[in-house]
Amino acid sequence: MLTRCGSGMGMLALATLFKDQGLFAAPTARKAVAQHIPRLTPRANAVIWLFQEGGPSGFDLFDPKPQLTKSDGQRLPGVDPFFGNPGPLMGTPFKFKQHGQSGTWVSHVMPHIAECVDDICLIKSCHCESNSHAPAMYQMNTGYTRPGFPSAGAWMTYGLGSDNRDLPGFVVLPKLNGTKGGLLNWGPGFLPGENQGTMFYSGDKPILNLDRPQGVSVEQQRSQLDFIRKMNQRHLDANPLESDLETRINSFELAFRMQFEANQVVDLKGETKETRELYGINDEETEDYGTKLLLARRLVERGVRLVQAYPAEEWDAHSNLKNNHETLCRLTDKPVAGLLKDLKRRGLLDTTLVIWGGEFGRLPVSEGNRGRDHNPHGFLMWMAGGGVRGGMSYGETDEIGYHAIENPVSVPDIHATILHLLGLNHEELTYRHNGRDFRLTDVSGNVITPILA
Secondary structure (H helix, E strand, O other): OOOOHHHHHHHHHHHHHHHHHOOOOOOOOOOOOOOOOOOOOOOOOEEEEOOOOOOOOHHOOOOOHHHHHOOOOOOOOOOOOOOOOOOOOOOOOEEEEEEEEOEEEEEEOOOOOOOOHHHHEEEEEEEOOOHHHHHHHHHHHOOOOOOOOOOHHHHHHHHHOOOOOOOOOOEEOOOOOOOOHHHHHHHOOOOHHHOOOOEOOOOOOOOOOOOOOOOOOHHHHHHHHHHHHHHHHHHHHHHOHHHHHHHEEEEEEEEHHHHHHHHHHHHHHHOHHHHHHHOOOOOOOHHHHHHHHHHHHHHHHHOEEEEEEEEOOOOOOOHHHHHHHHHHHHHHHHHHHHHHHHHHOOOHHHHHHEEEEEEEEEEEOOOOOOOOEEEOOOEEEEOOOOOOOOOOEEEEEOOOOOOEOOOOEEEHHHHHHHHHHEEEEEOOOOOEEEOEEEOOOOOOOOOOOEEEE
8 A cells, every 4th residue: 555654745646647647667677577488589679669650651652553543533342441432543642763772662752761771671561450540559559459458568578678777668759649549559458567668758858747846855755765665565565466556666666766867868968960960850840750769769778678659740641641641751751761870870770670650551542632541451561670681572462552462461470570579489478367378469470581681
């Protein structure tokens, strides 16, 4: 049970705020909870997941479909839209060129990422189980379309532990206006609460309400924490099944340490002008995502296992796809390329897996005023670094980009591959809950071995 005494109220209020915001995270540099899981040889030790919420259109950005352009205006029977009344087929409004030694096709609205294609593996045949944002996001993040299951980051920290005593193992860099499905996208589900993702914000206050109460010294706060921990531990010893209480105890300790470390991580003053320009931080349009991705690099340098970074806007182009995707490309293209180039020159790309993609893609038919509806049947993601072959593509959709037809890749396949690159066997990373063994990949999922370096 939580107790309070005198000025200890500040820390109790902090703990309540942490719970409300989903800020219980890995408390110390520690061994994995799942020590019974056999280890593979890891190719990566960290993941930066560039989650493009809303569903970008792969064949408008990285996978041109000449037949779709030729068929512009023709009707396609049997379309399965999220919203009703699908329009005719719509060719891409963008121009494509080949880039790099690999000759990879990239749209003209992504000139900076085009410079990095020889480090990128395009996965063109992804598919998922829902054409609704929240269920599809839940599946991409947790393996299930239903809420309440552990997120991929929670599984990673459960299986691998944390490499930093003063930072959480799983950090989320969110949109200010929230994400569809909310905190459950990076929650711990039935895993120990300490594996949950922690939200960091750019700016001087990376974690809300983290600062020590005014007038309370470090020594006083340490004394308060020691007393609270003693009382909570006494209660936990008498009630060992209350795992949430153990998580809360650990959250106090992590919060205390993060008061020092978190502020240092987000302090970009030590970064060179050239590095800031590389990420686009000095430009109003790219400042938000550029800052997030530079922060992501600084976090993985310090041992954070997974960083998920969301752009400020969504790729949900139900109307005027050209304007929507041009806007999102202006916001993200330079920062994403800056991250890849910065990781590579620092020798971090070899051990950091970078993932780009949304919860699904877009349909080849038009919707409303030259927009596109949701498409879970065939969409594109890409990976770079971390043991993945660069300058290649895997899988294909049909000639108009509707269905995955060659080497289809499911969400469990994506998760199995991520875990494999981190040195975890996706079939053996399990957790018993309600009488059965659960895993991130449920009962399916295969490592996409052809893309491995």
